[in-house]
Amino acid sequence: MVENLQILTGAPVFNVQLLLNGLSVGAIFALIAYGLGLVWGVTSVKNLSQGDMVMTGGFLAYEMNKHGVHPIVAIIPVAAIMFALGWLIYRIIIRRVIELDLFTSLLATFGMAIVIQQSLNLIFGPDVRTIKSGFDTLHLFGGQVDITQIRLIAIALCFLLAIAMVAFLRYSRMGQAIRATAQDPRAARVLGIDTDTVYALTFSLNAAICGAAGVLVAMVWVIAPFYGIGYSVRAFVIVTAAGLGNLPGVIVMALALGVIEQYSGFVLGAQFQQATVVSLLILILVFRQLSLLRSRRALQ
Amino acid sequence: MKLASRTAALHAAILVVGLAAPFVFPAHSVQFAVFWIMVLFALTWDAMGGQMGYNSLGNIAFFGIGMYICAITQIGLVYDVGEYTAANGAVAIHFTDAQYFGGLALGTALAAVGATIMAAILSWVLAGIRGPYFAIGTLGVAIAAAELTAAWPWVGGGQGISMPVFPGAPGMRERFFYFACLAAAVACYLFFRWLYGTRFKLAVNAIRDDEDKAEALGLHTRRYKAVAWSSAAFFLGIAGALFGNMTGFVEPLETAYPTLTFGIFMIAMTLLGGKGTLWGPIIGATVFYVMRELTWTYLLGWQYIALGVLIIVTVVYFQQGILGWVKSRRPEWFGVKVEERGGPDSGKPRPAPAPKAVSA
Numbered sequence: 001m002v003e004n005l006q007i008l009t010g011a012p013v014f015n016v017q018l019l020l021n022g023l024s025v026g027a028i029f030a031l032i033a034y035g036l037g038l039v040w041g042v043t044s045v046k047n048l049s050q051g052d053m054v055m056t057g058g059f060l061a062y063e064m065n066k067h068g069v070h071p072i073v074a075i076i077p078v079a080a081i082m083f084a085l086g087w088l089i090y091r092i093i094i095r096r097v098i099e100l101d102l103f104t105s106l107l108a109t110f111g112m113a114i115v116i117q118q119s120l121n122l123i124f125g126p127d128v129r130t131i132k133s134g135f136d137t138l139h140l141f142g143g144q145v146d147i148t149q150i151r152l153i154a155i156a157l158c159f160l161l162a163i164a165m166v167a168f169l170r171y172s173r174m175g176q177a178i179r180a181t182a183q184d185p186r187a188a189r190v191l192g193i194d195t196d197t198v199y200a201l202t203f204s205l206n207a208a209i210c211g212a213a214g215v216l217v218a219m220v221w222v223i224a225p226f227y228g229i230g231y232s233v234r235a236f237v238i239v240t241a242a243g244l245g246n247l248p249g250v251i252v253m254a255l256a257l258g259v260i261e262q263y264s265g266f267v268l269g270a271q272f273q274q275a276t277v278v279s280l281l282i283l284i285l286v287f288r289q290l291s292l293l294r295s296r297r298a299l300q
Numbered sequence: 301m302k303l304a305s306r307t308a309a310l311h312a313a314i315l316v317v318g319l320a321a322p323f324v325f326p327a328h329s330v331q332f333a334v335f336w337i338m339v340l341f342a343l344t345w346d347a348m349g350g351q352m353g354y355n356s357l358g359n360i361a362f363f364g365i366g367m368y369i370c371a372i373t374q375i376g377l378v379y380d381v382g383e384y385t386a387a388n389g390a391v392a393i394h395f396t397d398a399q400y401f402g403g404l405a406l407g408t409a410l411a412a413v414g415a416t417i418m419a420a421i422l423s424w425v426l427a428g429i430r431g432p433y434f435a436i437g438t439l440g441v442a443i444a445a446a447e448l449t450a451a452w453p454w455v456g457g458g459q460g461i462s463m464p465v466f467p468g469a470p471g472m473r474e475r476f477f478y479f480a481c482l483a484a485a486v487a488c489y490l491f492f493r494w495l496y497g498t499r500f501k502l503a504v505n506a507i508r509d510d511e512d513k514a515e516a517l518g519l520h521t522r523r524y525k526a527v528a529w530s531s532a533a534f535f536l537g538i539a540g541a542l543f544g545n546m547t548g549f550v551e552p553l554e555t556a557y558p559t560l561t562f563g564i565f566m567i568a569m570t571l572l573g574g575k576g577t578l579w580g581p582i583i584g585a586t587v588f589y590v591m592r593e594l595t596w597t598y599l600l601g602w603q604y605i606a607l608g609v610l611i612i613v614t615v616v617y618f619q620q621g622i623l624g625w626v627k628s629r630r631p632e633w634f635g636v637k638v639e640e641r642g643g644p645d646s647g648k649p650r651p652a653p654a655p656k657a658v659s660a
Contacts, residue, residue, distance in 0.1 A: 046432055046436075093612060093616055096616045096617070097615070097616055100619065102431055102432045103355040103431070103432060103435060104615055104616075104619070106355075106357075106432050106435055106436075107355075107567065107571075107611065107615045108611075108612050108615045108616050110357070110564065110611070111608045111609070111610075111611035111612040111615065112608065112612060113608075114560060114564070114604055114605075114607060114608035114611070115604075115605050115608035115609060115612070118604040118605045118608065119605060122601060122602070122605070229443075229560075233439075233440065233443065236436055240433070240436075269451070271447070271450065271451040272447075272451055274443070274447050275444055275447035275448050275451065278440045278441075278443045278444040278447065279440075279444055281436070281437070281440040282425075282426075282437055282440050282441065282444065285426070285429050285433055285436075285437045285440075286425055286426070286429075288429075288433075289426075289428040289429050292428070293428060
């Protein structure tokens, strides 16, 4: 642990490597967390199967890639398939839990997470996979820092998708309806918005975002049926820390989480990487509780 | 009077079946033992989730903590724990009867106490968090416990610990642990039965219904939360200690902190049976465990999908659970008097209930 810290201070170039790696995974986290926050804000359903949807997208792209489709091209059909899947899940499950208490939605999506990950396990096997995107590796600082071009492309694609989503929500008629429903579903209904369609569309859009993020994860990193829960937890960490409906906060937190994870993985060892994320979640929750306690004291 | 004698007969019948099971079906002793552990799981989860409305997704952490405390105590009494785990099961220690049972008893006691202390600490840290944040936070605790244990070489890390071998005849091991698990489940049932008969139940139900108002009425909500969670953890710690010894091998992800199996089973069982009741979790555990054994046998490979579907169906379509469903159909079975519509009393205002003396 101490030696690793000495490496970081002795050779500052390593920091650049960790930062670049962290930012590239952080950009994907931002996309996943954004989808979670969108569904959370509009339908108040907390989707614990978020990470498993990401894995589903990755495996769909993996299957397409075996038939000669380049993964970047595969993003579009994967997103379309996931959109349809999201619509189906909404019709069968989510629609019925929106009106019930919050824990119900949490548990129902947890059940969905189990079904999805086990189905992936049955269909594709438990192995860890990756998709070769066929891009070169860039060598910076005289070969001391390596970054694959696909990582830079992934960062760019993440921001492109995020901008497209924001533009859709801000300028399209449907996007306005979604935002109106998030503010006050009852008033939206009174004003003639079909909230059921809005909910369905929101959930399906989230599934499509997860699918696209999954393709990027498969190219930049690895996918496996049981890795989904890690992404769900990360998305929760980001959204909880940033607060609902705070897009800049989500982006900053996601990038920060990506970097923190890389550093803890390097300094403490790879086996502590997941534990760091979870500890961070608990810390954030405790911190929120303390600030809540303060405000309650102030009220008294 | 009639209800009381019926309840006594039911208790006696269950006890007789429980005592006779390992002698009638000796080959299935372990399955029956796991069944009692399931009953214990459902009862302890309901104390928080059903009675108090605090839905924990991470109660399994106490099970794992108990399992590890017991394992380390048992080994540590006669050997160096670090050396034992480093040897990866290559060191076989011979335990005398006194050493084995003494270690097991001490280990189980320490497991119960350790899990209770852990719950008290956690409730101090976490219990101010409400609703879904509490569920996610506790899930985080369970995952973190598993990850940290797997990264700690002194307790065997991801490799796990082989437990001491049971001294005595081959068939005795299963029988011994069966009765230990039965005793734990019965003790757990009696404890919660007693607890729900006291003012405690009213207090935790008040927290479930409206925590702010309960607090405004002068209830020490944090203290009640700590007591409810600690008593659940106490029994979970015992269950962990027994289960670890019964399995013979302790390992963080699959045995000690199985968040995706046992951790979610306890919730599914409680919801299936009907949360917030004493018997709901027990009925739920029975139905669920029978279904689980059937799917595990006949749907091999598909069992987890069946489990996920079962959870979704229970949660989405069958919220009130078996007992809640029966209660809504036959309220008179539960001593609830239903006034007939259009009866002679229907027009008159009901007499005010006698004020209850509640000491603050």
